[in-house]
Amino acid sequence: MNMIPQDVNLYCMLPEIILLTGATLLLFIRGVGRGQGIVPVAGLSVIAALAAVCYLWDRGTSGFGGLIMKDNGALLFQAMILTTALISFVLARDFLPDHKNTGEYYSLLLFSLIGMGIMTSTGDLLVIFLGIEILSLSLYVLVGFMKVVRAGMEGAVKYFLLGSFASALFLLGLSLFYGATGTTGLTAFAAPTAAPALLLAGAALMLVGLGFKIAAAPFHMWAPDAYEGAPICVASFLSVAPKIAVFAVLLHFGTGISGSGRNLIFAAVIFMSVASMVIGNFTALRQSGLVRMLAYSGIAQAGYILIGLLAIPEGGASAVAFYLAVYIFMNMGAFASVAHLSRRQEQALQIDDLAGLASRHPWHAFALAVFMISLAGIPPTGGFFAKFYLFKVGIEAGYLSVVLIAIIATIVSFFYYLRVVMVMYMTAAGEGLLPLPAGVTMIGVMIAAIVIMTFLAGIMPDQFLRSAVMAFPLIIPGA
Amino acid sequence: MLFNADLPLLTIIVFLPLVGALAVLAARSREGIQGAALIATLATFVLTLLPLMQFRPEQAGFQFVEQVPWITSLGISYHLGIDGLSLFLLPLTGFLSVAAVLVSWNKIHLKRKVYFISFLVLETGILGVFASLDAILFYVFWEAMLIPMFLIIGIWGSENRRYASLKFIIYTMAGSVFLLIGLILMAFLNRQLGGAFSFDMVSWLALHVPPPWQYGIFLLFFVAFAVKVPIFPFHTWLPDAHVEAPTAGSVILAGVLLKMGIYGILRFCLPLLPEAARYFTPAIMTLGVIGVIYGALVAFAQDDLKKLVAYSSVSHMGLIVVGVMAGNMAGMKGGIVQMVNHGLSTGALFILVGALYERQKTRDMNKLGGLAARTPILATFFVIMTLSSLGLPGLNGFVGEFLLLLGAFRYQWWLGAMAATTLILGAVYMLWMVQRVFFEMDRSGRPDAVADLSLREKLVMIPLTLLVFFIGLYPSYLTDRVETISRQLISPPAIKAACLSAAAHPLPPNLDSVKVLDR
Numbered sequence: 001m002n003m004i005p006q007d008v009n010l011y012c013m014l015p016e017i018i019l020l021t022g023a024t025l026l027l028f029i030r031g032v033g034r035g036q037g038i039v040p041v042a043g044l045s046v047i048a049a050l051a052a053v054c055y056l057w058d059r060g061t062s063g064f065g066g067l068i069m070k071d072n073g074a075l076l077f078q079a080m081i082l083t084t085a086l087i088s089f090v091l092a093r094d095f096l097p098d099h100k101n102t103g104e105y106y107s108l109l110l111f112s113l114i115g116m117g118i119m120t121s122t123g124d125l126l127v128i129f130l131g132i133e134i135l136s137l138s139l140y141v142l143v144g145f146m147k148v149v150r151a152g153m154e155g156a157v158k159y160f161l162l163g164s165f166a167s168a169l170f171l172l173g174l175s176l177f178y179g180a181t182g183t184t185g186l187t188a189f190a191a192p193t194a195a196p197a198l199l200l201a202g203a204a205l206m207l208v209g210l211g212f213k214i215a216a217a218p219f220h221m222w223a224p225d226a227y228e229g230a231p232i233c234v235a236s237f238l239s240v241a242p243k244i245a246v247f248a249v250l251l252h253f254g255t256g257i258s259g260s261g262r263n264l265i266f267a268a269v270i271f272m273s274v275a276s277m278v279i280g281n282f283t284a285l286r287q288s289g290l291v292r293m294l295a296y297s298g299i300a301q302a303g304y305i306l307i308g309l310l311a312i313p314e315g316g317a318s319a320v321a322f323y324l325a326v327y328i329f330m331n332m333g334a335f336a337s338v339a340h341l342s343r344r345q346e347q348a349l350q351i352d353d354l355a356g357l358a359s360r361h362p363w364h365a366f367a368l369a370v371f372m373i374s375l376a377g378i379p380p381t382g383g384f385f386a387k388f389y390l391f392k393v394g395i396e397a398g399y400l401s402v403v404l405i406a407i408i409a410t411i412v413s414f415f416y417y418l419r420v421v422m423v424m425y426m427t428a429a430g431e432g433l434l435p436l437p438a439g440v441t442m443i444g445v446m447i448a449a450i451v452i453m454t455f456l457a458g459i460m461p462d463q464f465l466r467s468a469v470m471a472f473p474l475i476i477p478g479a
Numbered sequence: 480m481l482f483n484a485d486l487p488l489l490t491i492i493v494f495l496p497l498v499g500a501l502a503v504l505a506a507r508s509r510e511g512i513q514g515a516a517l518i519a520t521l522a523t524f525v526l527t528l529l530p531l532m533q534f535r536p537e538q539a540g541f542q543f544v545e546q547v548p549w550i551t552s553l554g555i556s557y558h559l560g561i562d563g564l565s566l567f568l569l570p571l572t573g574f575l576s577v578a579a580v581l582v583s584w585n586k587i588h589l590k591r592k593v594y595f596i597s598f599l600v601l602e603t604g605i606l607g608v609f610a611s612l613d614a615i616l617f618y619v620f621w622e623a624m625l626i627p628m629f630l631i632i633g634i635w636g637s638e639n640r641r642y643a644s645l646k647f648i649i650y651t652m653a654g655s656v657f658l659l660i661g662l663i664l665m666a667f668l669n670r671q672l673g674g675a676f677s678f679d680m681v682s683w684l685a686l687h688v689p690p691p692w693q694y695g696i697f698l699l700f701f702v703a704f705a706v707k708v709p710i711f712p713f714h715t716w717l718p719d720a721h722v723e724a725p726t727a728g729s730v731i732l733a734g735v736l737l738k739m740g741i742y743g744i745l746r747f748c749l750p751l752l753p754e755a756a757r758y759f760t761p762a763i764m765t766l767g768v769i770g771v772i773y774g775a776l777v778a779f780a781q782d783d784l785k786k787l788v789a790y791s792s793v794s795h796m797g798l799i800v801v802g803v804m805a806g807n808m809a810g811m812k813g814g815i816v817q818m819v820n821h822g823l824s825t826g827a828l829f830i831l832v833g834a835l836y837e838r839q840k841t842r843d844m845n846k847l848g849g850l851a852a853r854t855p856i857l858a859t860f861f862v863i864m865t866l867s868s869l870g871l872p873g874l875n876g877f878v879g880e881f882l883l884l885l886g887a888f889r890y891q892w893w894l895g896a897m898a899a900t901t902l903i904l905g906a907v908y909m910l911w912m913v914q915r916v917f918f919e920m921d922r923s924g925r926p927d928a929v930a931d932l933s934l935r936e937k938l939v940m941i942p943l944t945l946l947v948f949f950i951g952l953y954p955s956y957l958t959d960r961v962e963t964i965s966r967q968l969i970s971p972p973a974i975k976a977a978c979l980s981a982a983a984h985p986l987p988p989n990l991d992s993v994k995v996l997d998r
Contacts, residue, residue: 379619426633
């Protein structure tokens with residue numbers, strides 16, 4: 001790493017600068033008024049950051065001596081993260097109205113967006129670590145944001161301890177990597193090194209650290225507790241956004257990796273992928289809590305996405321990007337539905353509480369059913385083509401056996417996803433749910449929009465796919 | 480010509496029910512919902528008759544073809560077209576869908592809207608499966624159709640419906656994901672053998688898949704289709720699904736859904752993977768014969784009417800598998816014709832069993848009896864359909880069964896002989912059923928009057944009966960139209976030539992079929 005960057009091009013940090021301004025402003029607003037203007041400022045800064053992303057599109061801006069590179073791949077991931085944040089804002093607006101600390105809440109969320117923005121747009125390990133830390137520190141607080149709820153504190157502490165442990169491992173791996181190569185740039189992976197074992201150990205440790213962040217098995221233990229304990233608007237954000245950022249980092253990793261260590265690292269990725277699919281799906285079968293079920297389903301989904309990392313020369317990067325784009329909609333949609341249903345509920349929502357939902361709230365049941373079907377990967381929803389594309393590149397790269405395991409895992413997943421549909425449509429009404437507010441609500445409109453997006457991604461995936469393919473000319477070598 | 484060539488007839492046929500579903504969604508009253516569903520299915524049925532009239536039987540290759548790019552980055556196109564194989568399945572689907580709506584008329588009180596929407600979405604899915612010429616389009620329809628069927632069984636079924644619906648969907652889905660892997664492998668092979676990465680089934684026909692790949696892909700395909708047919712030992716979902724499903728659901732399930740398995744075998748396995756098909760033929764035929772005998776024997780032991788008809792389906796579908804795998808003209812033609820016949824007669828039987836159940840509130844044959852005197856019209860239709868199902872000459876079932884058995888005998892006389900036991904066993908359990916239900920003493924303990932078929936039910940049964948007689952007396956209407964496709968299917972290289980040239984080609988020398996019924 002060059003200690004003194006020659007070209008400080010602040011231009012390339014435009015989205016992050018906007019977010020930083022917004023985050024700082026939010027801290028002051030809380031002190032001044034009575035919390036009015038918090039949500040608009042937060043929303044506007046994210047929208048402005050999105051606009052900045054659009055502005056930087058196709059320009060390939062870079063700065064700080066090449067430490068920050070806003071290529072289209074990075075911008076695509078950043079746009080996806082910002083979209084996730086916008087969706088979670090709508091949920092938070094519904095969920096947190098009574099809290100006095102909402103300014104802090106939105107401010108921390110914007111800080112985490114800055115961290116993820118940095119993670120997606122750099123090829124330097126130290127800067128990646130910086131991004132991970134900004135992200136993690138914000139999320140530790142957010143997960144424990146409901147201070148009064150005991151389970152929330154438990155989840156937060158678990159997340160904090162395991163998360164800092166993972167960060168430490170990443171840092172250790174980083175130092176080993178530096179020892180082996182004399183640089184913190186990821187490009188050093190490709191270069192021959194004098195100490196391959198050291199490099200490999202460093203890479204493995206960093207992989208473990210990143211595996212924690214995406215909740216891939218066997219580093220997934222924190223996820224169900226953290227999701228359940230966190231406010232649901234945080235849980236939804238936590239289940240999608242960090243995954244996107246970390247997969248952007250992993251794609252950088254995977255592109256550079258070569259030589260003899262490649263096979264070992266790939267074996268580790270295959271192990272993580274298979275373990276996530278198996279553990280995630282089989283454990284999800286036994287869950288009775290809706291959020292816990294979604295947490296384990298998220299672990300399984302991370303396992304599917306990891307297949308894309310094995311096939312980067314075959315278009316794995318665009319497959320991962322497409323999957324994540326669809327994943328935003330279906331997973332955030334599922335969480336939004338759950339959030340809407342569980343508002344004002346004292347306890348965590350159980351699957352059996354949904355009994356008879358189709359009779360009382362047909363549209364709501366339909367939306368949740370669409371998200372479940374999409375998560376299960378059944379056409380004509382976006383989840384089908386997302387899985388299809390991943391399996392295609394996986395087979396193309398020669399990992400037919402991994403894909404076959406993924407297929408069997410998918411069959412298992414039908415049980416728990418369809419169970420939700422069954423409970424909603426095929427059982428008599430229970431007494432689990434409090435009445436929902438009638439009329440058009442903002443969250444309802446958003447869920448409807450997400451349903452439409454889920455179908456669009458399944459009926460006309462070409463647009464999505466093409467932008468995913470176009471975005472990675474720089475990441476895919478020789479493509 | 481009613482329609483000019485530019486009009487995308489197949490697209491209209493496939494998506495008209497979906498438009499009807501939107502109309503149902505917008506409808507307010509009960510009459511409105513049912514009326515919209517009836518109009519949509521009727522209009523679709525009328526439209527499905529158009530390809531039947533304009534079809535040119537002598538022409539090889541696909542007709543009414545439509546193709547537009549869909550997902551170009553993955554080599555997927557929106558490609559529709561039909562040939563002799565799918566020709567009759569479209570009107571069959573259209574007809575049975577109308578029947579399904581009429582059968583459910585005023586009977587559904589719970590979530591009426593969702594019910595009719597499910598049926599219309601289901602119809603779009605089925606029609607799409609039969610009309611698709613792109614493998615992924617086919618797969619999308621194939622899977623999309625499962626969700627409405629899952630809901631139909633699971634919401635409006637009888638007591639054990641949740642178990643049955645989950646079993647149904649898990650079995651079929653588990654099969655079809657393997658199909659997906661097979662399809663992706665085929666697309667790669669298409670690229671490897673000189674083409675593009677494409678899911679176009681017409682271009683796949685020109686491929687010669689390398690033998691080691693053929694066996695693997697064949698097994699992946701076969702599992703998916705065998706579950707659907709269902710071929711023994713993949714059949715265990717069928718009796719559960721049938722018994723629990725509402726009447727209309729059983730009609731569609733037995734009448735059309737089971738045909739999709741055979742359709743898949745004939746569309747994918749035989750023409751694309753001929754060597755593997757030849758290699759696995761003895762095994763599949765054995766499974767088919769086991770299905771024939773096993774299904775019949777189990778049907779024999781049933782007291783529940785619906786279960787009996789369900790197991791008779793296992794037996795009949797086994798016979799179709801034996802026929803189409805035999806690799807000769809008689810068996811192939813018989814198989815394609817019998818797909819239609821089985822759809823008509825079994826669909827009709829399920830309608831009648833449903834009507835019976837509504838009147839007597841039981842399907843247990845030990846609690847029925849003596850109904851012939853009290854419901855003469857129902858009994859008459861029931862007997863006709865039973866006779867059609869067991870293959871009485873003059874009715875439709877005979878044509879198919881005769882050709883199928885002829886094909887089986889030509890392949891191996893002893894296999895044919897074993898398959899022919901279906902004639903005896905089928906007659907035994909079917910006629911015994913008729914005797915127990917309609918004759919003998921009334922065992923219901925409620926000797927009060929029973930309503931005979933209503934006008935609406937008669938409206939469904941009369942066309943069905945007419946069709947049964949029509950096909951039985953004039954079978955060449957069907958057999959002529961499936962002649963070309965059958966010849967292509969039994970001689971795989973020919974279909975490739977046919978599709979490349981898309982012109983009628985000289986008859987191959989192995990025209991061994993006796994033209995018994997073609998006068």
